[in-house]
Amino acid sequence: MTLFWHRRDLRFSDNAGLYHALKSGDPVLSVFIFDRHILDKLPTRDDARVTFIQRSVAELAETYLSFGSTLLTFYGEPEAIWRQLRDTYHPRAVYTNRDYEPYARRRDAAVEGLLAEKNIAFHTFKDHVIFESEEVQKQAGGPYTVFTPYMRSWRRLLDSRQVPSGEGSVSAFLAPYPTEDHTDGLHPVAQPKPVITLDAMGFSPSDLPIPSPAESRELLKGYDKIRDYPGTEGTTRWGPHLRHGTVSVRQMARTAFANNQTLLNELIWRDFYSNILQAFPRVAHESYRPEYDTIPWRNDEAEFERWCAGRTGVPIVDAGMRQLNATGFMHNRVRMIVASYLTKHLLIDWRWGEAYFADKLLDYELASNNGGWQWAAGSGVDAQPYFRIFNYESQQRKFDRDYQYVKRWVPEYGTDNYPSEPLVKHKFGRDRALRVYKEALLQARNG
Ligand SMILES: Cc1cc2nc3c(=O)[nH]c(=O)nc-3n(C[C@H](O)[C@H](O)[C@H](O)COP(=O)(O)OP(=O)(O)OC[C@H]3O[C@@H](n4cnc5c(N)ncnc54)[C@H](O)[C@@H]3O)c2cc1C
Structure with a gap:
C-alpha cells in the first residue's frame, strides 16, 4: 500500500x-x-x-x-x-x-x-510552482537574482516545454481503498471517519469570506489595464487558492498565458520568489543583502501600532492597513506603498511589517511576502534601490486620483476627525531615510 x-x-x-x-x-x-x-x-x-x-x-x-x-x-x-x-x-x-x-x-x-x-x-x-530553482539557472550556473533575465529564461523554458500539461484528472487511477483486508492481515482496513472539525481543534469559524478565484474573461483580458488601481476590483484573487492548492498553478498559468501576458508575469514573480527561498533559505530571517542588517532601525512601537491600525494620517497608507485588518486582503499597489512607508519613512525593520502581514493576509505565502518586503526595504534580490523612496502623495494622485479607495476605507478622511498632519511627512521622512540608509550601507561596505 x-x-x-x-x-x-x-x-x-x-x-x-x-x-x-x-x-x-x-x-x-x-x-x-x-x-x-x-x-x-x-x-x-x-x-x-x-x-x-x-x-x-x-x-x-x-x-x-x-x-x-x-x-x-x-x-x-x-x-x-x-x-x-x-x-x-x-x-x-x-x-x-x-x-x-x-x-x-x-x-x-x-x-x-x-x-x-x-x-x-x-x-x-x-x-506548487511551474519551475523549481534548479530548473531556471543562469547560463554560467547558479540561480538568477534579477527578475528580468529570470523571466526571459523562465519563458524560454515554457516555450520549449509548453505549460506542463499537468496530470489531468486522477480519478481514472483511483482504485477504491479496500474495505476488506485482502492482504493477509498486513494492512488494517481504513474506515471513512469524519474530518476533524474546527471545534475539535479549539478554533471557531471565521466569517471573513475568501473569494473564489476569478475566471471572468473580461477581468483576465483587462488585467494589465486595471490591476494597479486599488479602487477597482481588477485583480484575480487567486492568492489563497494558489497558496493552499485549491487550484493548480499549471491550470492558472495556462489561463494566464491564453488571456494576459502581464498576469503570466505575476505568476513568474511568484515562481521567482519561491526559487529565491529555495536557493537562499536564509532570506526567511536575514536581509538578502547582509549590509541592510546593519541599518539602525528606529523601531518605535507606538508608531508601529499606528501603522498597524491605519492611523498614520497618510490616507492611502491608512486605507490599505484598514482594508487588510477588515478583509485579510490588501491591493498589491497599496502593499508596496505601506511597506515603503514603514521601512523608509518610519524606519521600522521590514521583519516587523512582514510578521504583521503574515498574521493577517489570507493569501500569506512566506516566499512572496518576504520577497515583497525585502523589495520595499531595498534589502532583497532585485529590490527597489534604497534611494528610490515612494512619494505617497504622487502614488495617491496616480493610482487613486479621485480618492475612491481612500474614501471606502477611511470614511472620516477630509473631516475634522482625520489628522491634518501625517505621522511623518514625506520630505522629512525621505531625507531621514536617505541619510540613515546611506550611512549604514557605506559603513558596512567599508568596514
Ligand atoms: C509587501 C508585500 C507583501 C506581499 N505578500 C504576499 C503574500 O504573502 N502572498 C502572496 O501571494 N503575494 C504577496 N504579495 C504579492 C501581491 O501583492 C499579491 O500576490 C496580490 O496582491 C494578490 O492579489 P491577487 O491574487 O488578486 O493577485 P493578481 O494581481 O491577480 O495576481 C495573480 C497571482 O499572481 C501572483 N502574484 C501577483 N503579484 C505577485 C508578486 N508581486 N509577487 C509574487 N506573486 C505575485 C499571486 O499568486 C497572485 O495571486 C506581496 C506584495 C508586497 C509588496
Whole structure:
C-alpha cells in the first residue's frame, strides 16, 4: 500500500504527487494533518485561513468518498502521526508534493528519516510552482537574482516545454481503498471517519469570506489595464487558492498565458520568489543583502501600532492597513506603498511589517511576502534601490486620483476627525531615510 500526504495541494485533479502515487499501482490511502506546530502559533482562534483549510479538506474528503476511497485526517504533530501511520499501515512508499519553506523542509527531512528506518521510500514531486530553482539557472550556473533575465529564461523554458500539461484528472487511477483486508492481515482496513472539525481543534469559524478565484474573461483580458488601481476590483484573487492548492498553478498559468501576458508575469514573480527561498533559505530571517542588517532601525512601537491600525494620517497608507485588518486582503499597489512607508519613512525593520502581514493576509505565502518586503526595504534580490523612496502623495494622485479607495476605507478622511498632519511627512521622512540608509550601507561596505 501507498500513502499520499496532502499539504498545500488541497485538490484532487491535476495533483502531481497524487497522480504518481495512484499510478504506482498500489492501493492509495490519502492523509491530511492539521499541524499543531503551525496552528498553535496563530494569534487568533477564528483565523479565516484555518476555516478555509478545514472546509477545503472536508470537500476533498467528500470527493474521495464519491470514488469509494477515503481521506484520513489528523490533528497533532506530523512526526508523531507519521510514526503511528508507519507502524499501523506498513506502507511500501509515501508520496507527497514538495514544500519549500524552511520549517516544511525540516519536517519533511524528519519524516523521511523515520520512514527510512523501516525502508519505506519517501517520494516528493513538484506541484506548487511551474519551475523549481534548479530548473531556471543562469547560463554560467547558479540561480538568477534579477527578475528580468529570470523571466526571459523562465519563458524560454515554457516555450520549449509548453505549460506542463499537468496530470489531468486522477480519478481514472483511483482504485477504491479496500474495505476488506485482502492482504493477509498486513494492512488494517481504513474506515471513512469524519474530518476533524474546527471545534475539535479549539478554533471557531471565521466569517471573513475568501473569494473564489476569478475566471471572468473580461477581468483576465483587462488585467494589465486595471490591476494597479486599488479602487477597482481588477485583480484575480487567486492568492489563497494558489497558496493552499485549491487550484493548480499549471491550470492558472495556462489561463494566464491564453488571456494576459502581464498576469503570466505575476505568476513568474511568484515562481521567482519561491526559487529565491529555495536557493537562499536564509532570506526567511536575514536581509538578502547582509549590509541592510546593519541599518539602525528606529523601531518605535507606538508608531508601529499606528501603522498597524491605519492611523498614520497618510490616507492611502491608512486605507490599505484598514482594508487588510477588515478583509485579510490588501491591493498589491497599496502593499508596496505601506511597506515603503514603514521601512523608509518610519524606519521600522521590514521583519516587523512582514510578521504583521503574515498574521493577517489570507493569501500569506512566506516566499512572496518576504520577497515583497525585502523589495520595499531595498534589502532583497532585485529590490527597489534604497534611494528610490515612494512619494505617497504622487502614488495617491496616480493610482487613486479621485480618492475612491481612500474614501471606502477611511470614511472620516477630509473631516475634522482625520489628522491634518501625517505621522511623518514625506520630505522629512525621505531625507531621514536617505541619510540613515546611506550611512549604514557605506559603513558596512567599508568596514
Ligand atoms: C509587501 C508585500 C507583501 C506581499 N505578500 C504576499 C503574500 O504573502 N502572498 C502572496 O501571494 N503575494 C504577496 N504579495 C504579492 C501581491 O501583492 C499579491 O500576490 C496580490 O496582491 C494578490 O492579489 P491577487 O491574487 O488578486 O493577485 P493578481 O494581481 O491577480 O495576481 C495573480 C497571482 O499572481 C501572483 N502574484 C501577483 N503579484 C505577485 C508578486 N508581486 N509577487 C509574487 N506573486 C505575485 C499571486 O499568486 C497572485 O495571486 C506581496 C506584495 C508586497 C509588496
